[in-house]
Amino acid sequence: MAGAASPHADLASAMVLQPVAxxxxxxxAPVVIPIVFGAALLMFRKETQQHMVVSIIAxxxxxxxxxxxxxxxxxxxxxxxxxxxxxxxxxxxxxxDVLGAGLATVAGLVAFxxxxxxxxxxxxxxRRYGFYTFFLLMMAGVHGAFLTGDIFNLYVWFEVLLISxxxxxxxxxxHEQIDGAVKYAFLNLVATTLFLIAVGLLYGAFGTLNMADLxxxxxxxxxxxxxxxxxTLFLFAFAMKAAAFPVNFWLPASYHTPRIIVSALFAxxxxxxxxxxxxxxxxxxxxxxxxxxAIVIAWVAAFTMVLGILxxxxxxxxxxxxxxxxxxxxxxMLAGLALGSELGLTAAILYALHSMIAMTAVYMLVGLMAxxxxxxxxxxxxxxxxxxxxxxxxxxxxxxxxxxxxPFSGVWPKVFVVKASLDVGAWWLAFAVLLTGLLTTITLGRxxxxxxxxxxxxxxxxxxxxxxxxxxxxAPVVLLTAAVVFIGFYPxxxxxxxxxxxxxxxxxxxxxxAVLPAGGGA
Amino acid sequence: METAxxxxxxxxxxxxxxxLLSxxxIRILLGVALLGNAVNLLIFTxxxxxxxxxxxIPDGLYTPPVPVANPLPQALILTAIVIxxxxxxxxxxxxxxxxxxxxxxxxxxxxxxxPEGDRLPPLGY
Amino acid sequence: MRTIIFRSVAPYLTSLMVLFSLFVLLxxxxxxxxxxxxxxxxxxxxxxxxxxxxxxxxxxAMYFHPMAIAGFGLFVAAMAGLASLFVGxxxxxxxxxxxxxxxxxxxxxxxxxxxxxxxxxxxGSITSIALALEEREDD
Numbered sequence: 001m002a003g004a005a006s007p008h009a010d011l012a013s014a015m016v017l018q019p020v021a022x023x024x025x026x027x028x029a030p031v032v033i034p035i036v037f038g039a040a041l042l043m044f045r046k047e048t049q050q051h052m053v054v055s056i057i058a059x060x061x062x063x064x065x066x067x068x069x070x071x072x073x074x075x076x077x078x079x080x081x082x083x084x085x086x087x088x089x090x091x092x093x094x095x096x097d098v099l100g101a102g103l104a105t106v107a108g109l110v111a112f113x114x115x116x117x118x119x120x121x122x123x124x125x126x127r128r129y130g131f132y133t134f135f136l137l138m139m140a141g142v143h144g145a146f147l148t149g150d151i152f153n154l155y156v157w158f159e160v161l162l163i164s165x166x167x168x169x170x171x172x173x174x175h176e177q178i179d180g181a182v183k184y185a186f187l188n189l190v191a192t193t194l195f196l197i198a199v200g201l202l203y204g205a206f207g208t209l210n211m212a213d214l215x216x217x218x219x220x221x222x223x224x225x226x227x228x229x230x231x232t233l234f235l236f237a238f239a240m241k242a243a244a245f246p247v248n249f250w251l252p253a254s255y256h257t258p259r260i261i262v263s264a265l266f267a268x269x270x271x272x273x274x275x276x277x278x279x280x281x282x283x284x285x286x287x288x289x290x291x292x293x294a295i296v297i298a299w300v301a302a303f304t305m306v307l308g309i310l311x312x313x314x315x316x317x318x319x320x321x322x323x324x325x326x327x328x329x330x331x332x333m334l335a336g337l338a339l340g341s342e343l344g345l346t347a348a349i350l351y352a353l354h355s356m357i358a359m360t361a362v363y364m365l366v367g368l369m370a371x372x373x374x375x376x377x378x379x380x381x382x383x384x385x386x387x388x389x390x391x392x393x394x395x396x397x398x399x400x401x402x403x404x405x406x407p408f409s410g411v412w413p414k415v416f417v418v419k420a421s422l423d424v425g426a427w428w429l430a431f432a433v434l435l436t437g438l439l440t441t442i443t444l445g446r447x448x449x450x451x452x453x454x455x456x457x458x459x460x461x462x463x464x465x466x467x468x469x470x471x472x473x474x475a476p477v478v479l480l481t482a483a484v485v486f487i488g489f490y491p492x493x494x495x496x497x498x499x500x501x502x503x504x505x506x507x508x509x510x511x512x513x514a515v516l517p518a519g520g521g522a
Numbered sequence: 523m524e525t526a527x528x529x530x531x532x533x534x535x536x537x538x539x540x541x542l543l544s545x546x547x548i549r550i551l552l553g554v555a556l557l558g559n560a561v562n563l564l565i566f567t568x569x570x571x572x573x574x575x576x577x578x579i580p581d582g583l584y585t586p587p588v589p590v591a592n593p594l595p596q597a598l599i600l601t602a603i604v605i606x607x608x609x610x611x612x613x614x615x616x617x618x619x620x621x622x623x624x625x626x627x628x629x630x631x632x633x634x635x636x637p638e639g640d641r642l643p644p645l646g647y
Numbered sequence: 648m649r650t651i652i653f654r655s656v657a658p659y660l661t662s663l664m665v666l667f668s669l670f671v672l673l674x675x676x677x678x679x680x681x682x683x684x685x686x687x688x689x690x691x692x693x694x695x696x697x698x699x700x701x702x703x704x705x706x707x708a709m710y711f712h713p714m715a716i717a718g719f720g721l722f723v724a725a726m727a728g729l730a731s732l733f734v735g736x737x738x739x740x741x742x743x744x745x746x747x748x749x750x751x752x753x754x755x756x757x758x759x760x761x762x763x764x765x766x767x768x769x770x771g772s773i774t775s776i777a778l779a780l781e782e783r784e785d786d
Contacts, residue, residue: 019735028738036725042718083739094738133718152598159605166612178620179634185613186550190542196561196602203595204568257635316643320636378643446643454647604683611776 016085026072027079027096029065030104030143038136048127052119055132059115066108070101078514088515089210095149097511099501103276104146106353110268110360111139113476114261117364120473121261126171138164145273149515152199152209158192165270168262180257187250191240198233212515214285215508231289234281242274244334245304248327252311256319260367267326268360272352275333283505290340298338302432305331309439316378318366318447325402328436329355332417335429339420345502347416353494354409358401361480365395369451372469374461378450382457392452394481399444401484404437409487527567534560547617547627554613558606562599569595657699664692672766682762686769694777702782713775720767727760
């Protein structure tokens with residue numbers, strides 16, 4: 001039969017023969033857990049009462065698996081598992097290094113907070129429609145993208161999270177949502193198709209899709225293959241996913257339309273997957289080409305930052321303004337990528353971790369503000385400080401963090417980006433970062449002044465205020481805000497993770513050796 | 523053979539991009555369908571076009587005795603077809619719903635999420 | 648489409664196509680076929696039944712909601728991969744057992760279980776899309 005081994009062939013050269021330790025399963029656990037629970041919830045779609053309990057368990061397990069994975073990776077180095085016993089580069093490899101595991105852990109934390117928040121935001125109809133299923137499958141896609149070691153598999157996970165995000169985006173089927181979803185869907189589809197084109201050409205040029213194997217082969221192919229074209233294609237595709245300047249207009253067109261919890265998740269997770277892919281592919285696979293493209297990336301970063309925040313400054317709808325703030329944050333990460341030094345990459349990764357937590361929390365907060373004040377427009381939102389002083393405190397912390405003001409988490413990555421830019425004499429990039437910080441402070445400060453301090457709005461609120469806001473509602477926002485405060489006052493552990501992550505992609509030999517122990521591909 | 527296929531891929535891309543640049547969702551949808559096929563052909567061509575010999579290694583050998591077809595691009599294309607098929611199904615339903623709800627398939631008129639004439643935020647209070 | 652000929656033939660056609668889809672599913676490991684294509688055949692069988700007799704008879708005949716079937720398929724496929732956890736081999740490794748029933752060797756494997764999962768996912772999701780589109784035409 002097909003499964004029986006041929007007696008003549010020496011299997012040791014093609015297959016994993018030694019047994020796999022149970023701890024290695026941690027590398028697939030963050031993908032398998034959400035898929036299994038998502039499938040279970042899809043089977044019992046009508047039992048909406050059980051969805052809360054099941055999804056709490058699922059996300060708690062996911063967070064535990066992420067944390068255990070990160071701990072193990074920091075203690076014992078990268079974990080590799082290749083599907084179906086085939087040795088890399090033949091089998092599809094799952095590979096957890098500090099970068100992937102670190103981002104995955106923060107994604108798990110954000111998702112856990114989001115699921116606590118969703119109990120208020122998602123009603124029975126939303127649950128029947130499959131909110132938790134889509135959410136779990138999207139988390140499977142996000143984790144798969146962070147943990148895979150195969151570039152075609154990365155494409156597949158991108159599609160998994162994209163298709164689930166479509167489901168989340170149209171939850172409720174309001175006119176605005178359909179409108180936003182059309183733009184989001186078509187433009188993201190073009191981006192992933194570009195990614196697929198790049199992968200196809202990459203396979204044609206090098207005959208392999210394993211990232212560790214590719215890293216070696218691309219370095220060896222001096223002038224033999226159209227490497228620069230490939231690097232530019234990848235940059236374009238991922239920049240579109242990450243919402244970098246000339247190709248970012250899908251984000252502010254769609255992120256304010258869905259349920260607030262869905263916006264929070266998208267802002268926290270999806271663009272960061274694009275940043276992760278940029279870091280992984282450009283720094284690890286195309287280091288020489290990244291150097292050549294650095295000036296392009298730097299200008300893109302500067303434009304993304306400044307134009308993004310100028311867009312935010314012009315919005316009177318808070319949700320739309322926050323969407324533009326997300327875009328301008330992407331610019332800071334791209335600046336770190338453009339610098340390419342150890343400090344610059346550390347800053348980019350640190351900013352990504354900070355932004356995942358802070359942007360999710362800000363969107364949740366905007367949701368609470370809208371419920372308490374009955375509007376999302378700066379024209380009619382007022383008097384929240386008097387009614388909800390605790391909310392005002394949270395808002396102040398989060399706005400400081402997002403603007404990059406001390407003493408909260410946003411300040412450290414911005415300091416590092418500025419330092420790294422000045423190190424290479426790119427004073428204009430440092431200026432752009434600082435200018436963005438100032439404009440962000442103005443944007444968010446105005447939101448705070450108008451919505452919280454002002455006593456009477458010029459126009460009355462349009463929406464009916466929701467249920468009273470209790471400590472349960474605040475819990476997820478407080479959880480994320482606590483993380484923001486913690487990183488701000490005691491950045492060392494997170495900084496160590498970001499620094500180690502930057503080193504793994506900058507000096508990729510550890511990664512390559514973990515995947516291909518013999519030191520070379522087939 | 524590769525040359526002819528490359529020209530065909532280029533043609534597919536040209537037509538797909540022309541359709542994608544249109545402002546009617548139905549034409550964009552057709553462009554998306556063509557784009558998916560263009561990429562599949564591209565992967566097929568980039569993976570080398572070889573004779574239709576199945577890639578099965580006989581007993582007792584380590585490598586196939588004659589050049590065989592490369593199975594990996596076909597696996598990649600199959601995956602890409604499945605994904606683009608599900609995408610297309612979703613986009614079709616979405617475009618149809620958008621047409622029903624918004625009453626137009628002209629993307630210039632789809633301004634519900636970003637209304638024209640949106641006011642600037644208040645400058646003081 | 649509700650002609651008398653079509654309506655009387657459709658149930659037989661549907662059952663034949665579902666039977667054929669199972670055949671295609673099971674031969675898929677070594678010969679052309681497999682879960683995806685089998686699932687497409689079964690889904691088109693249900694679509695034909697829906698066109699001939701309306702959507703609600705199809706929903707009644709399937710008993711479970713199509714999306715629940717798809718969820719079950721995803722669950723089965725994930726479990727087929729997890730089976731290798733207990734044998735100490737990497738995720739998704741194919742495991743084979745070949746029990747003998749009355750002198751006939753039956754080759755059972757986790758790839759087959761995975762393929763059955765794929766089959767159910769495709770049947771469930773494509774049928775639910777097709778039925779949703781057919782339902783809209785009825786209104």
